[in-house]
Amino acid sequence: MSTALVPVLPYIFVLAFGLIVGSFLNVCIFRIPEGGIPFSEPRSHCPQCNAQIAWYDNIPVASYIVLTGKCRACKASISIRYPLVELASGMFALACAVNFGFTWAALVYYLLIATLLVITFIDLDHMIIPNIITLPGIPIGIAASFLLPELSLAQSLIGVAVGGGGLFAVSELFYLLRKKEGMGMGDVKLLGMLGAFFGVKGVLFTIMAGAFVGTFVGLILIPLNRSKGLDLRIPFGPFLASGAIVYIFWGEFLIYKYLEYARGGF
Ligand SMILES: [Zn+2]
Structure with missing residues (x-):
């Protein structure tokens, strides 16, 4: 084997691992809102014709391309979202390995990103962030502080309090002022979970970066929908x-x- 190939091999395994995890994330996105357990059914079925999907038609990304996005049995089209989630999962796994090396931090951050992918698509589909993900995520994040060199246990605990508690206060204040729920409790629990993984600094950064992206997207989407007379709810x-x-x-x-x-002055 050529020596140049050897350093690349671990990254190919990481990419493959991420793609396979991505396939599982699709099942989670589909099943968790139904209250089902992602592991309960051993084989996948076509949601249209209920035909069992053979292993060779269930290979991440590749099968979608081979089948040109259609079920082999009934030719119903398969959502492009399935291969996109798989691809995103694979690329993030690779990005974590490149950025953090083959460390615990890389694994922790990749699994967190995988969880965030599931949360994103469930929130887009159903406007909910399931407690079954965020609540266990808080103690898992606290435990992860032992694996993350830059995060102490104390920082993790304070992160939960600030992320969960701080936003809860903002959300209550918003409710008092507007008599309308601006941010759901699901977002509060998600921030509590992110606080556990990131500490205070990271969770405040996340709120600001999230608000920045949200404002930008909102400025585009709200006028478009107002002209259609729809009451727009954007999941946060x-x-x-x-x-x-x-x-x-x-x-x-x-x-x-x-x-x-900031130090240089404005
Ligand atoms: Zn089918």
């Missing part, structure tokens, strides 16, 4: 998830740049 979960992913890869750099800028 996907924006918080985007903010969290930005923090994982670029947070330290952006905070450093911001502080450098």
Whole structure:
């Protein structure tokens, strides 16, 4: 074997691992809102014709391309979202390995991103962030502080309090002022979970980055929908998830740049 190939091999395994996990994430997105357990059914079925999907038609991304996006049995079209989730999962696994090396931090952050992908699509589909994901996520994040060199147990615990508690206060205040629920309790629990993984600094960064992306998207979507006379509800979960992913890869750099800028004066 050529020596140049050897360093690449672990990354190919990481990509394959991410693609396979992505396939499982699709099942989670589909099953968790129904109250089902993602592991309960051993084989996948076509949602249209209920035909069992053979293993060779269930290979992440590749099968979608081979089948040109159609079920082999009934030719019903398969949502492009399935291969996109698989691809995103694979690319994020690769990005974590490249960015953090073959470390516990890489694994922890990848699994967190995978969870955020599930939350994003469930929130887009159903406007909910399931407790079954975020509530166990809080103690898992606290436990992960033992694996993350830059996060102490104390920072993790304070992160939960600030992420969950701080936003809960904002959401209550919003309710008092507007008599309308602006941010759901699902978002509050998600921020509690992110606080556990990130600490205070990271969870505040996530809220700001999420609000920034959310405002930008809102400015585009709200006028479009108002003209159609629809009462638009934009789920906030996907924006918080985007903010969290930005923090994982670029947070330290952006905070450093911001502080450098702030110190230099305006
Ligand atoms: Zn079918």
